Amino acid sequence: MGLIRRHPALVPLLLLLPGITWLGSFYLAPNLQMFASSFWSGSLENGFAFSLGNWVNYPNALGTYQEQYLRSIQYGFAATLICFAIAFPLAYFIAFRSGRARSILLFLVVAPFFTSYLLRTIGWRTILGDESIVLGPLKSVGLIDPSARILDTPVSVVAGIAYNFVPFMILPIYVSLEKIDRRLLEAAQDLYASSWGAFRRVTLPLAAPGIFAGSLLTFIPAIGDFVNAELLGNPGTTMIGNVIQRQFLVVRDYPTAAALSFMLMLLILIGVTIYGRLLGTEELTSKAI
Amino acid sequence: MADVDVRLVNVTKKFGDQTAVDGITLDVSDGEFFTLLGPSGCGKTTTLRMIGGFEQPTSGLIELKGEDVTFLPAHQRDVNTVFQSYALFPHLTIFENVAFGLRRSGIKGGEVTRRVGEALELVQLVGFEQRYPAQLSGGQAQRVALARALVNRPAVLLLDEPLGALDLKLRKQMGIELKRIQREVGITFIYVTHDQEEAMTMSDRIAVMNKGRYEQLAGPETLYERPATRFVAGFVGASNLLEGRIGSEGDQWTVTLPSGSTIRAPKSLGDIGATGAIGVRPEKLSLLEPGQESKGNALEGVVVDTSYLGVITQYVVEGAGGLRLLVSEQNVDRTTRNDTWRPGERVTLTWRPEHGFVVGDAVGA
DSSP states (O other), rough: OHHHOOOOOOOOHHHHHHHHHHEEEEEEEHHHHHHHTEEEETTTTTTEEGGGGGGGGHHHHHHHHHHHHHHHHHHHHHHHHHHHHHHHHOOOOOOOOHHGGGHHHHHEEEEEGGOOHHHHHHHHHHHHHHTTTTTHHHHHTSOOOTOOOOTSSSHHHHHHHHHHHHHHHHHHHHHHHHTTOOOHHHHHHHHOOHHHHIIIIIIIHHHHHHHHHHHHHHHHHTOOOOHHHHHOOOGGGHHHHHHHHHHIIIOOOHHHHHHHHHHHHHHHHHHHHHHHHHHHHHHHHHOEE | OEEEEEEEEEEEEETTEEEEEEEEEEEEETTOOEEEEEOOOHHHHHHHHHHTTTOSSEEEEEETTTTOOTTGGGSSSSSEOOOOTTOTTTTTTTHHEEEEEEHHTTTTTHHHHHHHHOOOOOOOOTTOOTGGGGGSSSHHHHHHHHHHHHHHOEEEEEEEEEEEEOOOOHHHHHHHHHHHHHHHHHHEEEEEEEEEEHHHOOSSSEEETTTTTTEEOHHHHHHSSSSSSSHHHHHHSOOOOESSSSEEEEEEEEEEEESOOOEEEGGGGGOTTTOOOEEEEEEGGEEOOTTOSSSSSEEEEEEEEEOSSEEEEEEEEEGGOOEEEEEEEOOOSSSSSGGSOTTOOOEEEEOOOGSSSOOOSSSSS
16 A cells, blocks of 8 residues: 555556456457467468568458458448347337336347347247248248248348347447437427427437447447358358358468458458548537537 | 517416416516516426427417417427526537527528627627537526527527526626616517526516416516515515404504504505415514614514624514514614624514505415
């Protein structure tokens, strides 16, 4: 205690120490190690060698798997849009109209997390299967073609991703909507805005930080996801996450896997920066307080 | 009398089985500074919200400039509101906050700039156009809220405790400012407050509300000098109410207190009814040495508390039967407080009968 009293500047450092240690050991160090391994050449059997000349790992990996990158972006984008379309009205309802049911509804939003991610995704195989409760009746009454299928198509993969990540869209939007002072809406109507006008001019701009946070929390894990493509897709729906997973754990081509991972991170970073600029979120969040 | 701007006819608002506003009927004239004064829960804000279009009356009629607006939504009424918490849009600049109503009513370009400029000039906030509400002090935010409403030149401006969030000094300053602005723009103001001092300094007329109705509707002076009910006497300024057996002697009411003393008040002050009382404001009372010549009404008592307050000295005098009276005496011709009355001293309280007031039977009870 004497040390702290003599050097009060140490206090923030000591408070940060557990966090720094944790992130340093389990985030920073592995990342650096992985970054280094993206410049490796060789194989697991014959040993790897580091050389800056191995930057060609990057263009090589990109050349081979650009299709999967593109597909990941498309699927991630589609899933994020679907999540938004589901989440905004739901969050709006919970924030403004749910009354006493609010806490129950919020609980229901997070309730799926009580079951394993994998189990829930496998569950969709049963629901979307060719003779399932969804397709079976439709087929038997002749509403759809008997050969029609959902499972093992891009539709089921995107639907699975959207299903799994929708709570991450709902919660931030709910929080930002819930924070809005109801008197602001009255003020807007007092100043001749119709209900729609008040929504567009007041509610929507004030919900923007939540929409931004929600779409990032959905899009980022969605673009790197491999579970949904693995369980609900076919070889033609492979996403970049599946490639990375296979390169690391099956093929054990660590340099290619590492290069693919870093390019994915870079891609996300660039995307998020552009998105943030477009929405002007920094300005919004700092002024909406 | 000027034209009637706002007319309420038998307006009632119920929330479930709670009656918030109980059959209010009143007229507000064009250009008037009209105040709804009362404690929280008296229905004053609900009344204002019904005029603004944020609540619909359960029954009754609301007219604006002779037109029935009872069920017209807020955005279609020629009325603007200054909200208690200001409700400035946090994501818009001060300019855009003030321009909001103009833009919604289809006014464009230079006209918007000109009118926003004028409004900000009126509230002395020129130069604040590009700031955001979070960068303003409470007093400045209050002015922006006022400008944002006034810029639309509504027929009626509604103000819901607009000074409630400000500190005392700023509140007084803004009160004077509000009155100036109201005179300058000539718009009818309907003002809601629980602060009687605020109401007294600004208003042309005040409706003192209690339990969903108003007990008296009058100018500030009448409310103070001639409060009509016990509630008004207690809510607007401090009062001494003297209760007892009511009688009549020629052109005077008499009240015989439990102690046996009888006090009087001219019948011209109002009808005392069957359960009324005679009241007197603390500053109308004089303290005399026992035995000195009284001014008409006189009560014996003992000083139990003395508080020196600068402009005045306030005393609590206890009379026979535990009756406590509040007396305030101006500190004139006095250099030290040694000249004030000390607790324990015997005094005679006296006042002229015509300086008292008469409260009648309670309203609605």
